[in-house]
Amino acid sequence: MGTTGSADLIRAFNAVAASMEENRDHLCALDGVIGDADHGVAMELGFSAVRKALAELGDDASPTDVFNTAARAFLNAVGASSGPLYATAFMRAGAALKGKSGMDDTDAPEVIAAMAGGIAHRGKASPGDKTMLDAWTPAAEAATAAQGQAAAAVFAAAAKAAADGAETTKGMQAKMGRAARLGERAVGHVDPGAASAALVIAAFAGALA
Amino acid sequence: MGTTGSADLIRAFNAVAASMEENRDHLCALDGVIGDADHGVAMELGFSAVRKALAELGDDASPTDVFNTAARAFLNAVGASSGPLYATAFMRAGAALKGKSGMDDTDAPEVIAAMAGGIAHRGKASPGDKTMLDAWTPAAEAATAAQGQAAAAVFAAAAKAAADGAETTKGMQAKMGRAARLGERAVGHVDPGAASAALVIAAFAGALA
Amino acid sequence: MKTKKIINAGEDAVDEMLDGILLAHGDTLRASASSHRAIIARDGPRDGKVGLVIGGGSGHEPTFVGFVGKGLADAAAIGNVFASPPPDPALACAQEVSGGAGVLFMYGNYAGDVMNFDMAAEMAAMEDIEVRTVLTTDDIASAPPDAAETRRGVAGNFFIFKAAGAACDEMMSLDEVERVARHANARTYTMGVALSPCSLPQTRTPNFDIGPDEMEIGMGIHGEPGIARGPLMTADEITDDMMDRILSEMEASAGDRVAVLVNSLGSTPLMELYIMNRRVQARLADAGLTTHATWVGNYCTSLEMAGASVTVMRLDDELTRLIDRPCHCAMFRIV
Amino acid sequence: MKTKKIINAGEDAVDEMLDGILLAHGDTLRASASSHRAIIARDGPRDGKVGLVIGGGSGHEPTFVGFVGKGLADAAAIGNVFASPPPDPALACAQEVSGGAGVLFMYGNYAGDVMNFDMAAEMAAMEDIEVRTVLTTDDIASAPPDAAETRRGVAGNFFIFKAAGAACDEMMSLDEVERVARHANARTYTMGVALSPCSLPQTRTPNFDIGPDEMEIGMGIHGEPGIARGPLMTADEITDDMMDRILSEMEASAGDRVAVLVNSLGSTPLMELYIMNRRVQARLADAGLTTHATWVGNYCTSLEMAGASVTVMRLDDELTRLIDRPCHCAMFRIV
């Protein structure tokens, strides 16, 4: 059974930062259609702040330290909707790993579910509301179903489910966030937060592989 | 020997108004290059105010009344540079015809020279300064040279000279008006006030023919 | 091709703006020592006075930072462009302005702002600072009347914050200030129209597409889609459309007094705003209403977006007194 | 394709704007009975006070009409967009504000304005109103120092009018007011940069062409060509270029005090202006100068043109006192 140490988690966060940089304009364009065109900026800014904060962590940082540091850095750099949502997600992930020196493969589903739970708690959205939760909820389910596999495989399964979930948001009317006032007009467009969620999990999966 | 009555003069002013309407955007474009892009608006507005004011004149209006009415209407509608210049031109033309019931063919050169003189007096420009005077001064000279011909021919000769004069402004650096700060950069472009002057005189010539 | 802006690095725009603001208005404003995104009125805190904290994303200047000063807000928490501030600046604001009588958070009703300010309120509560929250929801284009509480807060902030700030300045209790703030919000109605987009400093890409002869009625101040898109109409037609909607919701009776704000979203010049105001006032007069006061200008902007909004606040004696009360802010003054 | 504007008929824009202004600010402004393009302060005339009449083309709002009010100008003569007013409104202003101590005409140095206001001054003289004229020439981009008297008047009007208006309000004699006005003008330096054009309401066509990544340094406030065109630079580079030129002309000594105006030409938002101000203040501090007061915003615009200007006025004790003196205008207040 494998264990993902703090250094690996930091590498994974760095991979997310690189992915957000790459996808910034795409995510802004998605947000431009049904929101305020800044989601890519928020995600890039947030994860580049995370990368910077993690680079300053000592070698003895625990996985909980890594996630808590990421939470604080993301929140303070971003604000917006994504800030509290991802900060809460990371704080819950950190709590799930409390006292551990690494994330065991068997911890991976719980970590993903904890993040999804944090987002649901903070944002009070329900599945089908056309938010990032429509990527995170199926991701958590897929991760749970992949229990027993290596962390990379768990994250890969979650990433696949998140991407499919993001795709389903096209058919939804938004109930939360800026797009909620659009009614019918939001239908046909992917929710930017769901799209970025799939990228975040995919970057984790890639880095852990 | 022919005489141009007040009604004919009013027709001539109306022809100018029509010409300015037609050339508004062209004159604005010329002004856009070396000035503030409004010369066509000013000329159209001015002569449409003239047309309106002249339409309200009684049948017994003298040529002097026509020119003075035009002066006041133009000035008050326009302001700008063109307003005082044309108002002074028309007031001088009115003065030149003082006490007369019509403009005799032999008066025509004096009327044109009076207008040119009014513009020179008000604007204090010299020939070569790249202003409307570079159309009006040669127009007055050509009109004087055409002394003895019918008014229409006098105006036609003046119009031709004004058009040639306007063309020469291309080679000039501006010394007066908004373009004066341009130095070299004004060279190569026709002065909008000179261009419109040629059109004004040509419309007069056409209406009197 | 990137849009043109007079900026340095896009990601530094907000902090450099705040530097410039503090350099220009250091006599009335300062940054909190604990968060440079918390801008505090030099006047205050006052013992026993409720502290008013406003805030939200940048890009709407003079909203929010320009409305910090004696008689209006005590502090503003400043986010990135079009993004709620995180909890820390809001918490710093609460700490700095608390005079022992509680703190009121007021901001536009956006999901992100609610989450961040709520987190800050929880953190303040742990420090024994009582925080209440009143969301502004004046944008009548953003939801039907039966869901009025879900509407966005837009330019009407100006009146709603002003009333609440004056109530604080009058030393009303937190209960009373909260009541005034809710009352002011309930009586404030805004309709906007957008003609052309703005762009974020970081992307310098237009934040929405719109045809060269189109306008969008009800567009949000971050470029969120509105309620109808159509060909550009005349000033009178646009204003009539806005006033029809405002008047039909406002349920005013002849003789009522109102305050009016005709606001530019950014690049729409005063000339156009005053042309609109001419029609606004005609419509109010037709409805038998009396205009107590009118403001015209850039009060709640969306960077360089073209467009305008009309806000009408239905006054009563209390609101009239509060709106008239002097205030002294960096970018707004009543004497 | 026509540019987008919230207007009715283009040729009605100025008069409809004035209607809207009077409806919004009827407590401080009125139109003259003899010319609806002559906007008069309700406060006044005052016996023995010099009357200050300002004016020029429309499209620069809040310049000129917004600076009419107690302590600043007594009246403004309003022209068509970017066109001097004819003599009649200027004459009406002179008649309305004359308090027996003479009238000062102040306006930007443009051929058209000079001709029209001079005609009005002659007409006023025939009615035994003594009129003096001081032209503003603060645009240092518009001519070299050895031809400073031929320069255009631009955003620096704000300081120059303010000083003269305060001098009138202090009941200085016409000689003294004229001296102050010339002195204020001589100490005021403006540099501007334009990024994108505006368009007249009547033509709705951009008034100049500029590349999508270009800017023009020194462009006039009517879109008159400037001194250099080049690729868009950063805010700091642009500001440095402006400040280099201003500081090299200003001949200030370390310890001198200045007043600063960072002005939007129309659509450039406050965020960009404050980013510029950050650099302006750094440059002033580097030069050992002290900023006495700073104004940032839309003070002298060119409709919706994008761009900005920086004005620095080198103060002495008298100018400091005059700039600080309270004034109460429709669109500008000092308390």
Ligand SMILES: Nc1ncnc2c1ncn2[C@@H]1O[C@H](COP(=O)(O)OP(=O)(O)O)[C@@H](O)[C@H]1O
């Ligand atoms: N209450 C919520 N719960 C979960 N996700 C939400 C909620 N509100 C908004 N979101 C997500 O946030 C995304 C927008 O994020 P972002 O653009 O960064 O913030 P903002 O809306 O403040 O500009 C939306 O696409 C949506 O997925």
Ligand SMILES: Nc1ncnc2c1ncn2[C@@H]1O[C@H](COP(=O)(O)OP(=O)(O)O)[C@@H](O)[C@H]1O
């Ligand atoms: N002092 C002057 N004497 C003669 N003509 C002048 C003078 N100043 C300007 N003009 C003319 O006026 C024209 C510009 O007129 P117009 O655009 O209507 O006014 P403005 O410059 O006020 O916008 C110039 O092209 C020039 O021919």
Ligand SMILES: [Mg+2]
């Ligand atoms: Mg967004």
Ligand SMILES: [Mg+2]
């Ligand atoms: Mg012109």
Ligand SMILES: [Mg+2]
């Ligand atoms: Mg946002």
Ligand SMILES: [Mg+2]
């Ligand atoms: Mg002009």
